[in-house]
Amino acid sequence: MENKSLTNRVELRNIAKSFGGVAALKDVTLKAMPGEIHALMGENGAGKSTLMKILSGVHQKDKGQIFIDGEEAHIKNTFDSKKLGIGIIYQEFSLVPDLSVAENIFLNRLGENGWWLKRKKLNQEAAGLIESIGFTIDPSVKVNRLSIAQQQVVEIAKALSENIKVLILDEPSAVLGPTEVLKLFDTLFKLKKNGVAIIYISHHLSEIFKIADRVTVIKDGTSSETLDVANTDKDTIIRMMLGRTLNAMFPPRETAVGKEVLRAENIGIAGKVKNVSLQVNEGEVLGIAGLVGSGRTETVRAIFAADKRTAGTVFIHEKKVAFASPVDAVKHGIGMVPENRKLQGVILSLPIKENISLTNLKGISNGLGFINAPKETGNADSLIKKLNIKAPNGDLATGKLSGGNQQKVVLAKWANTNCKVMIIDEPTRGVDVGAKVEIYKLINDLAAQGVATLVISSETAELMGICDRILVMREGQIQGELNKTEFTEENILRLSIGAH
Amino acid sequence: MGTTLKNSIQLIIRHNTIVIFLIMLLVSAMMSDAFFTANNLSNLIRQLAPVGIVSMGMLLVILTGGIDLSVGSVVAMAGVLIALFSQSMPLSVAVLAALGSGVLAGAVSGYLVSYQKIAPFIATLALMTIVRGCGFIFSKGAPIMVDDQAAALTDFGSGRTLGIPNPAIVLFIVFAITAILLKYNVFGRILIATGSNEEAVHLSGIKVHLYKFSVYAIIGGLAALAGIISTARTSVGSPNLGVGMELDVIAAVVIGGTSLKGGKGSAINTFLGVLILGMMGNVMNLLDITAYSQQIIKGVIIILAVLLQRFQDK
Numbered sequence: 043m044e045n046k047s048l049t050n051r052v053e054l055r056n057i058a059k060s061f062g063g064v065a066a067l068k069d070v071t072l073k074a075m076p077g078e079i080h081a082l083m084g085e086n087g088a089g090k091s092t093l094m095k096i097l098s099g100v101h102q103k104d105k106g107q108i109f110i111d112g113e114e115a116h117i118k119n120t121f122d123s124k125k126l127g128i129g130i131i132y133q134e135f136s137l138v139p140d141l142s143v144a145e146n147i148f149l150n151r152l153g154e155n156g157w158w159l160k161r162k163k164l165n166q167e168a169a170g171l172i173e174s175i176g177f178t179i180d181p182s183v184k185v186n187r188l189s190i191a192q193q194q195v196v197e198i199a200k201a202l203s204e205n206i207k208v209l210i211l212d213e214p215s216a217v218l219g220p221t222e223v224l225k226l227f228d229t230l231f232k233l234k235k236n237g238v239a240i241i242y243i244s245h246h247l248s249e250i251f252k253i254a255d256r257v258t259v260i261k262d263g264t265s266s267e268t269l270d271v272a273n274t275d276k277d278t279i280i281r282m283m284l285g286r287t288l289n290a291m292f293p294p295r296e297t298a299v300g301k302e303v304l305r306a307e308n309i310g311i312a313g314k315v316k317n318v319s320l321q322v323n324e325g326e327v328l329g330i331a332g333l334v335g336s337g338r339t340e341t342v343r344a345i346f347a348a349d350k351r352t353a354g355t356v357f358i359h360e361k362k363v364a365f366a367s368p369v370d371a372v373k374h375g376i377g378m379v380p381e382n383r384k385l386q387g388v389i390l391s392l393p394i395k396e397n398i399s400l401t402n403l404k405g406i407s408n409g410l411g412f413i414n415a416p417k418e419t420g421n422a423d424s425l426i427k428k429l430n431i432k433a434p435n436g437d438l439a440t441g442k443l444s445g446g447n448q449q450k451v452v453l454a455k456w457a458n459t460n461c462k463v464m465i466i467d468e469p470t471r472g473v474d475v476g477a478k479v480e481i482y483k484l485i486n487d488l489a490a491q492g493v494a495t496l497v498i499s500s501e502t503a504e505l506m507g508i509c510d511r512i513l514v515m516r517e518g519q520i521q522g523e524l525n526k527t528e529f530t531e532e533n534i535l536r537l538s539i540g541a542h
Numbered sequence: 543m544g545t546t547l548k549n550s551i552q553l554i555i556r557h558n559t560i561v562i563f564l565i566m567l568l569v570s571a572m573m574s575d576a577f578f579t580a581n582n583l584s585n586l587i588r589q590l591a592p593v594g595i596v597s598m599g600m601l602l603v604i605l606t607g608g609i610d611l612s613v614g615s616v617v618a619m620a621g622v623l624i625a626l627f628s629q630s631m632p633l634s635v636a637v638l639a640a641l642g643s644g645v646l647a648g649a650v651s652g653y654l655v656s657y658q659k660i661a662p663f664i665a666t667l668a669l670m671t672i673v674r675g676c677g678f679i680f681s682k683g684a685p686i687m688v689d690d691q692a693a694a695l696t697d698f699g700s701g702r703t704l705g706i707p708n709p710a711i712v713l714f715i716v717f718a719i720t721a722i723l724l725k726y727n728v729f730g731r732i733l734i735a736t737g738s739n740e741e742a743v744h745l746s747g748i749k750v751h752l753y754k755f756s757v758y759a760i761i762g763g764l765a766a767l768a769g770i771i772s773t774a775r776t777s778v779g780s781p782n783l784g785v786g787m788e789l790d791v792i793a794a795v796v797i798g799g800t801s802l803k804g805g806k807g808s809a810i811n812t813f814l815g816v817l818i819l820g821m822m823g824n825v826m827n828l829l830d831i832t833a834y835s836q837q838i839i840k841g842v843i844i845i846l847a848v849l850l851q852r853f854q855d856k
Contacts, residue, residue: 348745372747380745389739391805400735400746403728411728455746 050109051076051239052128052208057106058263059092066092068263070106074208074239079230081254081271082243083283088474089263090243094210098130099123110207124150129201131211133472135193137200139186144168146185147200171199175229190217191334198229209233210241215249216471219333219500220535227253247276248503259283283475291479292507295486299510300324303359303494304376304463306345310353314340315518318354322463322494327485329509330498331534337518338498339381342465346371346378358463372401377456379449381467381498387452388440394451395422395436401455425454430480446470446477453484464488467498482508502531516540558850559799559811559818566821574828582824584707588775590820591709592617592768593787594813597794598720599761601812604795605724606754607737607804608655608662613765613791614784615673616644620769622681625779628692636692641766647673648762652755666758670788677781685780688773699774709771716764721809733757737804793840794819797847818847 050073059067067089074080084090095101097108099120108115110126117123123130137146144164145152152159161182168181177195185193194217201209211230215223230240230253242254250257251271259266259282266282305321315337322328330338344351347365356363358374365371368378380386388397399406399418406418422436429450433443440451449470456464469485470478485508489495499505505512506529514521514537521537554561570577577583596613603610620640627636647669654665688696701708724730732753735743744750773779798815800807822843826836 346745367749368745368747369749378745385739386741386745389735389742389805391738392735396731396735399731400743400748403731403748407728412726413728413731415726 049075049112051078051111051237052241053109053112054093054097055107055109057093057096057108058104059096059101060104065263067096067103070260070263070265072241072258072265073268074241076207076237076239077234078256079234079240079242079254080268081250081257082241082260083250083257083279084260084474088260090260091212093260094130094132094212094243097123097128097208097210124204127205127207129204129206129209131194131197131201131209131214133212133216135197137185137193137196140184142182142184143172143179143188143196144181146196147171147181147203149200151203167203168199171202172196175199175202175232176225189335191219191222194218194226198226202233206238208239208241210243212243213472214242215244215246216500217334219336219538220502221333221539223249246501247279250279251276280475291475291482293479293483293486295489295508297325297327297489297510299326300492302357304345304496305357305360306341306354307357308354309341309344309351309356311337311340311344311349311518312352315344315351318515318518318520320496320513320520322496324492324494325489326511327489327495327497327509329505329512330496330515331502331505331512332515332521332538334500336515336538338515339467340518341515342378342467342496342498346376346465348378348380372459372461375460375462376465377401377459377461377463378465379452379456379467379469381471383445383448383452383471388448390441390448391439393437394426394431394433394440394443395419397440397451398422398425398436398454398458402458405458421458422454425457429454429457429484444474444477446473446481449473449477449481450484453481457484457488461493463494463496465496465498469497469499470501470504478504502534505534506531514538558847559797559814562797562847562850563814563818566818570821570825574825576828577825582828584702584710586820586824587710587713588707590816591707591713592772592784593790593794593820594713594816595716595768595771596761596765596787596791597798597812597816598716598809599757599764600791600795601720601798601800601807601809602733602757603662603761604792604800604802605733605737605804605807606757607740608754608757609666609792609802610648610651610758610761611663611666611788612647612651612669612673613761613768614787615670615677616647616762616765617769617772617784617787618781619647619673619677619680620644620766621773621783622677622686622769622779622781624695624770624773625686625688626680628695629689633692633694637770640770641763644762644764644766644769645759646762648759648765649755651762652758655758656751656754674781681779681781683781685778685782688777688779695770695774696777699771699776709775712767712771716767717809717813721813724809729753734805737801737806739805790819793844797844818843 052074054070054072057067057070070093082090092101096103097117099117099122102118108117115126138149147168148164165181172179172195175198179192179195185196194214214226218226233240244250254271256268257271257279258268259279261283300323302321302323307319309318310316318341332338340349343349345356347367347370363374384390395418406421407413419436426433426436431447431450431454440448469481473481485495497505497509510526512524512529512534514534516538524533600610620643623643624636624640627639651666651669654660655662698708703711732743732748736750736753740750772783794815795812796802797818798807798811800812822840823836826839
């Protein structure tokens, strides 16, 4: 028995954890060997993040045991966790924006070499670490000037700078484009060779099959048996997660494309976007694919007037429009679900109903701005029901919802208006499979109502599943347009990396 | 038994501003026989009116995540201007002009903060010294007595309606309007939303800049109103009025549980914060505690109040 546990780098035995009577974890057992990539899957709310927080020392387990290299570990705080060699990359990064890359990487050891910062030495060591995982980032640059993908690289380098035995990554690919994901995989394979046990949390089935050795599914706080990836298939895993098969993910749709609603001509943003023209019709779903940093988000934000553009014209129903700010865009019937849900989409501290009302305050108030409370509640309740937002009522703080349900609140904000154009930037980032299906269905419904929809996504399968046409961007320009018959992952990837 | 105790502790923590208020009331009544006299209470509320009125404006500003340090200077400038204008203009015009000067000063801050993206602390710090200077220039550096022909002004300031001092009535009205706007009106809703997540409000198609601008104009107007009332109460417009007042006002708002980060706060709690702060000073005066010790005690009580609110957030 003792010998067996020695072979595991990390072993969790029957972990349970409750918060105020609500069980977040009931019985989770997970073992990862040195040099293993172990995928941990499960819907949002299944308990994955609680498990991570127990390992990182943020929460303490109620029941169960944790072993590191066969020895029982008692993790009481984050310091214990670090000492045991556990490194964690969260979805939300823990970098200090105003410090340099090198300073961030060595943040907790800045004082070890005396009082004075030895910048040159720090920078050299940081550059070395970053290069060792296949990237080049200037270590003297401040973190707030990096892209999200680059920030993640810094996070990984930071974890590596300590002598780690276990690395846990929470949805690491969510913020990366396809080539960056490949680099991430390379990094993980290198770590694997060095004997690190990697626990890889992801919603992306295809990734699991590319990199993981074994997979464990958590559902409702309980872990499944662990499967060898080589001996299983996608449908099995999806069934374990929610009892649904892959083909059912994308609802079938009949496209009835009408006349043009939105047209953008030669959109330009200095240094970021050049000569982008696009056009979306009634009832059509147009996808924009491309790597992170290809100018997708910048383009749609410029159309919505959230950012200034330096060139180009926008037409709504063939009429030229000039938006000074999102206020004008919304007036002309454009809605936008922004890229970053928590920072741009919802107000976490406010109730669901107040978030929903935000796009249509006129509709729930009188001429003097006084709010008709029953009307607001009724309106919110009907949208909560229609979009199947899992909440007892509209008074719940939006921050208490899971990511998928928060995303549905953002969609409900715009379902609350009569918008003719919907721009949806990353519709399902950090959203579990169940909510994904529902969001796809909502997008379908919008199109069926004649809304012209523009979807940006880093998930190629998602774009192919829900779009009628896909534009692929690279380095601020449109590289090509694909019709439904030309949709393949390869075609999209080729255009996005310029290999066509 | 255990759970009832736990529940009541939670109740106390949730309504801590009221609890602190009641404790202060009790302590005040016990420590000084003079506290619960009609004369003392009506004097107290009359004195509190200027700080209370400005606190309502400060609440709005802080809800959006901002701050206004210029209020004391605006109080002084408007106090000087009303004394000055009432010498030569009909009183109603003088009042409007003095109010207008406050709105204008606030609008300048609002423009700098909202449209020029200058940090509120810096923009209003600059306005604080500019407006203070204006007050001195308008008054030529000396206090201005209210002219006899504007007796209506001083009558109002020292008078009562239905037994309540007039300045207190103005405070109640300002409080009621603020409370109603915050609770039932789109305006209040947007201010709170802006303080919580400005970007999300902006992307929802709301004119965030206009709302942020407007709260500074409003607090400017309210500070001017406070200045007019001060002058009406004392018959003197002094350019030295309201030095350090911004600190009292901010303290009252914070004691009322408002988050300086924005997005969280209420009119009733701010009102209680004003009363708590006022009672503290009043009782300490009644007990003949020296001004120096008073400052220390005041500071300690502010820290305790804010620490207590910490529990609430958890």
